[in-house]
Amino acid sequence: MTQAFYITTPIYYVNAEPHIGHAYTTVIADVLARFHRLMGFQTFFLTGTDEHGDKIVQAASDAGLAPKEYVDRISQIFRDTWPKLNISNDQFIRTTDNAHIRVVQEILKKVHEAGDIYFSTYRGLYCVGCERFYTERELVDGKCPDHDKEPIEREEANYFFRMGKYQQWLIDHIHSHPDFIRPERYRNEVLSFLKEPLEDLCISRPKERLSWGITLPFDDRYVTYVWFDALINYVSALGYPDGPKFSEYWPSVQHLIAKDILKPHAIYWPTMLKSAGIPLYNHLNVHGYWRIDDGKMSKSKGTVVRPLDLVEEFGLDAFRYFMLREMVFGLDANFNMDALVQRINADLANDLGNLFSRTLAMTDKYFGGKVPPFGAPLEDLDQQLMAKVDEARLQLMENVPKLGFHKALMAIWECINAANKYIDQVGPWTLAKDAEKGARLQTVIRILLEVNKAVAVLVAPAMPETALKMLHRLGIPKAIEDLRLDVDGVWGSLQEGVTVSKGDALFPRIDLKAPPKTAKTPALPAQARESADAPLQISIDAFRQIDLRIGLVKHAEAIPKSKKLLKLIVDIGEERQVVAGIAASHTPQDIIGKQVVLLANLQPAKLMGVESHGMVLAVKDGDTLRLLSPEKPVTPGCRVS
């Protein structure tokens, strides 16, 4: 019977576009999946999106969309991104899928019936404007940071999961399964967290506060909140409880996450599984963060790195290779363009690309592009190189399952370097000049072809596109899913007489001087700038939902105690009261009688206690602020399109 392997990424929360962190997790999962397929495992690889909760409702409303419309859109961006990174997931789950919703309800019911869910009131500080509770710490001067109002004391009844009940059991489990959470640093972190008493977990929200969620099966006034919804995707995707995939894959499951969601995965999820009577996962694999130019990735600083931009500029496999080689799994790593370019040039272009190129060129030159036989018996040098190939394969097999991607790649590169050295030592060009060395030359070139072939297979999990390209040039038409490490990744699997083709460079060198060279995150200024705003492409329909009108400012006055705000009455066919943050640059006299552009269907809001029914559009250039207006006066109320 073939062994199974089940790997998951987190389901990504759809309030932002994919960034390098999402890409890293997903690529790692992909490498694990591809590696296990290469090893002959029956493999299932799951990713998806997490789509419920109040933040989604908020983001949707900010975008002027219904929640479902909004999550459909963002989820699709994730779904469209992964093929471009060559992600070989078997399924893409969404928490809004009906099948998922049914499983969540089933498990909630089970846990409830087991007596692990109880109803209780919670008392706390509640902001009416935000419709949420705040902790003391989140308040600014005792007031809600968004509304600048003091929250009220409020009681709310909710459902709680008896997590504390399983605390000691969990501690014991982690102790008896040293690899349950890895690397070890995160295991230690969880254990130290578990030294404190574990509180029960609030798992519901009343529908009057949040209706965008999965209804509790035992109380339809409530939806379940966050974790009972999200984590369950890992089993619902397999058709828990009686789906055939569940019995086939669940016993081999491993999760892959970034360190920010350690606690839910290391503590909530195992206790939930325990309570529901589902066997625990085997490993929780936790990785670190990408830092950008030694700083935290930040939207406002414009340092969000968008994976597709990098793929476009540097190529997919170069990007994959860089992430795998540069980050030690579990630790944080730094991302910067110079390092990326250096890796590409040194490792990919000079070492691997050039080895491949010189090997094929010599095959072409000396043997008319046909794979030669082993003409002469192997010599010591040949054997040593063969040993490097075997060593690299063993290192791959040993390190990839332990998440030691950088080590596996280092071992493969030792083999590549050894092959480059071998060429130098043997000097095929001198053999070619001596008619008596013909047989030896055959062997040497054949060996080099064999090494390239083996390397192609060894890098296949990390760089599938490159592997395929190399194999095809070597005259091996195999599809990537048909490759097996023990058949194709070994010595002597080439066929004599097959024609190889030289082709272009696998990895063109990148000229560092060509792109604009600034001190920091260079090369991609456009990407960095754009990503500060929503870089999401929208349809014309989405744009039409924005109601922009030309308005005539009939009246303007300063708002007492405010430095920035003016109260305006704007005629857009009807009179609108609008609060505009332009007082620093414009006096009321400046703008009375002016025509402006007004966002007319913005949700009303109160600023400094004054109601505002729209937003005047302006443009900021450095410190100066200019209002937008039509080039010549038009009838107030005309629509901008």
Add this chain to the structure above:
RNA sequence: GGCGGUGUAGCUCAGUCGGUCAGAGCAUGCGGCUCAUAUCCGCAGUGUCCGGGGUUCAAGUCCCUGCACCGCCA
């Protein structure tokens, strides 16, 4: 304030069980080769392994402590 992490060559970082651990790549300098993508190969270095103390026959490695930076939590 509490907890955790990190600190190793000019730069980016590996270093598993305490014992070939003083390492790799890049950058620098010199030499070699011409099959190759101005690529490759060889040689050459530079070190307070953050400071201080301890355990040990033996310490980047384990313990204590101080400093710096980072993260999480309250």
